[in-house]
Amino acid sequence: MKKILFVTSEAYPLIKTGGLADVSGSLPIALQALGHDVRILMPGYPAAVAAGHFKPHRQLHGGSGVAILEGGLPDSDVPVWLLTHKDYFEREGNPYLDAEGKPWEDNPHRFALLCHVAVEVAMNRMGLHWKPDIVHCNDWQTGLIPPLLSDEPGRPASVFTIHNLAYQGLFPYPVFEKLRLPQRFWSPDGLEFYQQLCFIKGGLVFADRINTVSPNYAREICSPEFGCGLDGLLQHRADRLSGILNGIDPAAWNPATDPFISARFDSNDLAARCRNKAVLQQQCQWPADPAPALMAWVGRLVKQKGIDLLIELLPGLMQLPVQLVVVGTGEGRYERLLQRWAQLYPERIAFFCCYDEPLAHQVEAGSDLFLMPSRFEPCGLTQMYSQRYGSVPVVRRVGGLADTVTDADPITLGHQQATGIVFDESSADSLRQAIRRGLALFCNKPLWQQIQQVGMSRDFSWEHSARRYESLYDQALADSHLAESLLRTGQASG
Ligand code: ADP
Ligand code: GLC
Numbered sequence: 001m002k003k004i005l006f007v008t009s010e011a012y013p014l015i016k017t018g019g020l021a022d023v024s025g026s027l028p029i030a031l032q033a034l035g036h037d038v039r040i041l042m043p044g045y046p047a048a049v050a051a052g053h054f055k056p057h058r059q060l061h062g063g064s065g066v067a068i069l070e071g072g073l074p075d076s077d078v079p080v081w082l083l084t085h086k087d088y089f090e091r092e093g094n095p096y097l098d099a100e101g102k103p104w105e106d107n108p109h110r111f112a113l114l115c116h117v118a119v120e121v122a123m124n125r126m127g128l129h130w131k132p133d134i135v136h137c138n139d140w141q142t143g144l145i146p147p148l149l150s151d152e153p154g155r156p157a158s159v160f161t162i163h164n165l166a167y168q169g170l171f172p173y174p175v176f177e178k179l180r181l182p183q184r185f186w187s188p189d190g191l192e193f194y195q196q197l198c199f200i201k202g203g204l205v206f207a208d209r210i211n212t213v214s215p216n217y218a219r220e221i222c223s224p225e226f227g228c229g230l231d232g233l234l235q236h237r238a239d240r241l242s243g244i245l246n247g248i249d250p251a252a253w254n255p256a257t258d259p260f261i262s263a264r265f266d267s268n269d270l271a272a273r274c275r276n277k278a279v280l281q282q283q284c285q286w287p288a289d290p291a292p293a294l295m296a297w298v299g300r301l302v303k304q305k306g307i308d309l310l311i312e313l314l315p316g317l318m319q320l321p322v323q324l325v326v327v328g329t330g331e332g333r334y335e336r337l338l339q340r341w342a343q344l345y346p347e348r349i350a351f352f353c354c355y356d357e358p359l360a361h362q363v364e365a366g367s368d369l370f371l372m373p374s375r376f377e378p379c380g381l382t383q384m385y386s387q388r389y390g391s392v393p394v395v396r397r398v399g400g401l402a403d404t405v406t407d408a409d410p411i412t413l414g415h416q417q418a419t420g421i422v423f424d425e426s427s428a429d430s431l432r433q434a435i436r437r438g439l440a441l442f443c444n445k446p447l448w449q450q451i452q453q454v455g456m457s458r459d460f461s462w463e464h465s466a467r468r469y470e471s472l473y474d475q476a477l478a479d480s481h482l483a484e485s486l487l488r489t490g491q492a493s494g
Helices: 019-024 027-033 046-051 107-122 145-150 173-178 199-206 215-220 231-236 270-283 307-317 332-344 357-366 382-388 399-404 410-414 428-443 445-456 463-493
Strands: 003-007 037-043 055-059 066-072 079-085 134-138 157-162 170-172 196-198 209-212 241-243 293-298 322-327 349-352 369-372 392-396 421-423
Touching (some): 019 134, 037 107, 046 079, 079 107, 134 463, 145 199, 157 199, 173 196, 199 231, 209 463, 215 241, 215 399, 270 293, 270 445, 293 357, 369 382, 392 445, 410 445, 421 428, 428 445
Parallel strands (some): 209 241, 293 322, 322 349, 369 392
């Protein structure tokens, strides 16, 4: 049994903007099921405080405004500590962005505070009477933890998980000064990245072990194409870097029990699935009609996801017997274009410009094809959900999409292994050809049903991956013991 402090900036169902929340709300449960003592530390945004039963633990540093609320992840036994601060976290809205969609100006201060408090918790100096063996950090918001921890004698081991290398937490030098970080961290071997403070580098340089959320993305980020300027560093630390595929929460994403969908079903009862299509069509204000292929998009409207490629295709797609439902928010230019297309073709295109968890489930349950033409995709969860729900994914062969979807070709179809359509090039034309391939298969009902059923029976549960995290923690502990003994030898001889 290990004691694990899991530090994250979001966790479902307390607060969610994307896949990090899904992972933070399900991996700790899977680790606990393996016998570990896992506790989550995250910011106490008002929505998170309201979503659970939390009580104050104790006021700290009287007057500093920092307090810890104690509670749990709803519907689980995983303890959660919420870090509240009246200036930094007690504000409504998105955890990272203001009402105009711009990052909160004080984000470096907000998340530096999270990191400092995480180190205090990790060193058992917060009066919580608990000291972890491992601190598991996630994404740039937790990037200062490994460097701050690195000098602490008797420290826990650190693991840093990259959910998305493109978000690095970059800020100008004066921010570094204002954060009063030790000056020695200001170097290219530390937190400096082309004269900027780079939070994520803290994790990449100082963590005992680094991992990312799929084996394929772990390989890709060591190359200039996907490395976001950090590929050299990652190559240098390649012996400490691995890829562990995300799992999905089998309770939250199960079509046989999902309370958010209109008709529950499983792979032996695809007829029930049709009712979800009809309901989804009604939600789009269309008549219920099983004939057209209903294509879906659920996700952030940003360049990473390739939404521009889909928008480019819309004129041609409208010549085909298809419907399209898009649920997402993101960059204003994409939102405006989609709004315009939905007005032009109200009977074929529906755009829900919102974040709507129940609707996302209904779309997975009622659509026929699920589009994910991502430019890069560290793991991607929605293509796994769509396979579970019998909506056939059309994905680019990149990151975790390549690791989780098996392309329908004559051989994979023959072996009953195909679960989706996979294409190579990041272009509208390749996406068009992939959709056309999908539509041809959609017309062949027995083959289509086979693809759906194979996808629905795929095991995307956390169990296997949680065991891989167990080994990662063992490796991190061994590395941290070695680092500490080297530090002691150095101090003795120096
Ligand atoms: P990312 O984390 O890069 O956004 P993932 O596929 O890992 O992508 O996870 C996205 C998660 O966010 C999924 O749970 C998906 O259902 C959810 N999601 C994204 N956009 C929306 C939306 N507009 N409404 C509801 N859920 C959404
Ligand atoms: C990030 C990635 C996504 C991944 C998620 C959870 O948001 O963009 O691919 O699935 O994190 O790890």
